[in-house]
Amino acid sequence: MKTKKVPLRMCLGCQQMKPKRDLIRIVKRAKDNGVQVDFTGKISGRGCYICKNIDCLEKAIKTKRIEKSLECKVPDDLIEVLRKEVIDE
Template identity: 50%
Template sequence: MKQKKIPMRMCLGCQEMRPKKELIRVVKNKENEISLDFNGKKPGRGAYLCKSVSCFEKARKGRKLEKAFETSIDEEIYELLKKELEAGND
């Protein structure tokens, strides 16, 4: 039996390749709203982060999300994403 291919994605924080299911997708939709997608099903442009706050902080410090989405991101959005990430880890 043929083994199923596991899709790999790179975390923006630690720059490690991991299976897609282990990462959280950050999505920018057509209205330029940025949100976290824990299921990986929301429509829009996606970037991936590990489920740790430290990787989120590294991506924030290096402005990785802004580069991935080619837009500026307000501090309020970063704070909302951080709260959502912390709540999602519980």
């Protein structure tokens, strides 16, 4: 049998390619341009990925890589949700 190819995505914090399942997706929704954390990975819109590591998250926030990737301002409450999600992992 053939082995399935694992999709890889780049983390905005550490800039390393990792399996898509190991990352948290942040998406700017196509309908209303709202920003949210996508736990299913199926919400339509522009997405970016971050490791489940607090150092990567803080680095991405400090350098504004999330905002640059999504091409919009990221609300503070979403950043708090991300911090809680990363700490709980």
